Amino acid sequence: MATTSIEKEDAIHPGKPVVVDRYNLGARINHWITAVSLILLALSGLAFFHPSLFFLTGLFGGGQSARVLHPWIGVVLFFSFAGLFIRFWRANLPEQSDREWLAHANDAIAGNEEKLPEAGRYNPIQKFNFWCMSLLIIALILTGLAIWDQYFYEWTTIPQKRVAVLVHSLAAVLLICIWIVHVYAVIWARGTLRAMTRGSVTGGWAWRHHRRWLKELAERRRFKKPATPAE
Amino acid sequence: MEPSPRTATSNPPVAASATAANLTERDLVRRSASTVPPPARQLEPVAKLIDVSKCIGCKACQSACVEWNDTKPALETNTGIYENPHDLTPDMFTLMRFSEWENPQTGNLEWLIRKDGCMHCEDPGCLKACPAPGAIVQYSNGIVDFIHENCIGCGYCIKGCPFNIPRISKVDHTAYKCTLCSDRVAVGQGPACAKACPTHAITFGTKEDMKKLADSRIEDLKSRGFENAGLYDPPGVGGTHVMYVLHHNDKPAIYSGLPEDPKVSPVVNAWKGMAKYVGFAAMGLAAAAGMLHSAFAGPNRVTREDEEKAEDLVKEKI
Numbered sequence: 198m199a200t201t202s203i204e205k206e207d208a209i210h211p212g213k214p215v216v217v218d219r220y221n222l223g224a225r226i227n228h229w230i231t232a233v234s235l236i237l238l239a240l241s242g243l244a245f246f247h248p249s250l251f252f253l254t255g256l257f258g259g260g261q262s263a264r265v266l267h268p269w270i271g272v273v274l275f276f277s278f279a280g281l282f283i284r285f286w287r288a289n290l291p292e293q294s295d296r297e298w299l300a301h302a303n304d305a306i307a308g309n310e311e312k313l314p315e316a317g318r319y320n321p322i323q324k325f326n327f328w329c330m331s332l333l334i335i336a337l338i339l340t341g342l343a344i345w346d347q348y349f350y351e352w353t354t355i356p357q358k359r360v361a362v363l364v365h366s367l368a369a370v371l372l373i374c375i376w377i378v379h380v381y382a383v384i385w386a387r388g389t390l391r392a393m394t395r396g397s398v399t400g401g402w403a404w405r406h407h408r409r410w411l412k413e414l415a416e417r418r419r420f421k422k423p424a425t426p427a428e
Numbered sequence: 429m430e431p432s433p434r435t436a437t438s439n440p441p442v443a444a445s446a447t448a449a450n451l452t453e454r455d456l457v458r459r460s461a462s463t464v465p466p467p468a469r470q471l472e473p474v475a476k477l478i479d480v481s482k483c484i485g486c487k488a489c490q491s492a493c494v495e496w497n498d499t500k501p502a503l504e505t506n507t508g509i510y511e512n513p514h515d516l517t518p519d520m521f522t523l524m525r526f527s528e529w530e531n532p533q534t535g536n537l538e539w540l541i542r543k544d545g546c547m548h549c550e551d552p553g554c555l556k557a558c559p560a561p562g563a564i565v566q567y568s569n570g571i572v573d574f575i576h577e578n579c580i581g582c583g584y585c586i587k588g589c590p591f592n593i594p595r596i597s598k599v600d601h602t603a604y605k606c607t608l609c610s611d612r613v614a615v616g617q618g619p620a621c622a623k624a625c626p627t628h629a630i631t632f633g634t635k636e637d638m639k640k641l642a643d644s645r646i647e648d649l650k651s652r653g654f655e656n657a658g659l660y661d662p663p664g665v666g667g668t669h670v671m672y673v674l675h676h677n678d679k680p681a682i683y684s685g686l687p688e689d690p691k692v693s694p695v696v697n698a699w700k701g702m703a704k705y706v707g708f709a710a711m712g713l714a715a716a717a718g719m720l721h722s723a724f725a726g727p728n729r730v731t732r733e734d735e736e737k738a739e740d741l742v743k744e745k746i
Contacts, residue, residue: 248461260580346583370707381718400738
């Protein structure tokens with residue numbers, strides 16, 4: 198029995214409907230700093246990636262300032278994501294039941310969740326995204342430092358910089374793909390976005406998508422007093 | 429049509445009245461991160477020929493370069509070598525590199541002096557790598573030039589260059605290198621370094637003339653025992669518009685690491701070619717997969733039943 202998939206901020210508010218706390222304020226702020234920096238990085242990075250997108254540097258005040266800002270935003274993203282990593286890595290560790298869940302991946306994609314083993318706080322696709330993002334961000338910060346000529350020119354040789362810039366662009370492409378999957382999944386599974394805005398989900402959402410997580414919370418009596426009804 | 433710029437002589441008389449620049453945007457054959465219309469005229473390809481066997485290492489070319497380009501190379505410390513400054517810098521576009529080489533055949537110590545600087549490749553790696561539209565241009569006479577107002581200082585040209593030439597200024601954060609004195613060539617003059625060279629080790633003219641001159645020099649060198657004398661005009665970069673006559677053309681590396689067979693790195697080609705197509709395809713596919721999934725699978729909504737199940741579970745455990 199996995200006991201790692203509950204975070205300390207998770208709690209059930211009994212009521213009608215049941216509301217379940219999923220992300221506390223710190224986690225949400227942390228997430229949105231990461232999200233904003235990732236989008237800014239994608240926009241400025243794509244401008245350097247292909248001439249047809251160079252106009253995007255206009256959003257950053259021109260080519261020179263986009264070139265200055267991009268790596269610094271990268272540093273913000275790295276530390277911000279590190280915060281998310283520290284918060285969520287345990288709940289994203291692979292477990293035995295993930296294998297069976299993945300064997301039914303077709304049902305997951307078709308939305309037939311009743312045919313799937315009950316998922317914990319994260320399902321295997323979410324875990325896959327999490328670890329991909331983590332590895333890609335490490336690759337991006339390392340290769341990014343290697344091509345941050347303004348401060349780290351001396352650290353690497355020119356042949357190393359060539360490899361770094363190629364790996365940096367490919368890793369960025371993969372990260373953008375993972376990001377598209379992440380954003381799409383949030384839109385597709387209705388009721389997910391509020392976890393990162395209000396910090397909570399409905400009991401029905403938890404029952405449908407992360408039933409084992411909900412059951413564990415109930416089992417451990419992680420209840421909070423019901424939200425006071427509006428006056 | 430205006431006449432082609434006069435380029436065949438290094439030291440033509442300077443016209444009494446000002447000459448209009450005759451090397452313009454219309455003469456571009458390549459422009460970084462953008463396309464140019466085919467030029468209306470083809471200028472005569474030019475070249476600078478550096479005859480290493482005639483060089484005495486006086487550095488007049490460096491002084492002339494500093495003078496003409498009005499750069500201020502920083503004063504450095506003497507570390508016991510002749511190079512001054514110790515490397516190309518954003519303020520020193522050309523550099524005499526000195527190496528001592530013991531010829532195994534003759535047992536002689538040879539002092540090899542090479543004037544380093546931009547080679548003005550026919551297939552310029554810097555231009556290929558540059559992401560900023562119009563920051564690097566190539567004219568139909570072969571000159572590769574950096575246009576500073578368009579440069580963003582990213583350093584991609586450094587990664588593209590097979591000769592390790594461009595340097596980024598810490599002052600204005602743009603890339604600098606030898607311009608082949610494009611501003612002098614535009615008014616019919618030769619490069620400042622060629623004008624200053626006291627031994628005519630540096631000559632400038634049409635590429636064809638320079639090749640002929642090189643041939644006569646190589647013949648002379650061969651007659652004097654340098655059997656491997658030859659012209660360095662590396663085909664891997666499509667030839668260059670700065671060429672060397674080397675007494676040991678079979679061993680360019682002995683001249684302070686002149687590359688044997690320079691070409692744009694395959695890594696750079698992959699980054700500027702395959703990576704772009706694969707990248708756009710991958711991102712496009714991910715987005716298309718989302719849209720298709722959304723069209724066929726529809727949204728995944730929480731049902732009333734799900735909510736009731738959750739309420740029952742909570743009631744049971746509370």
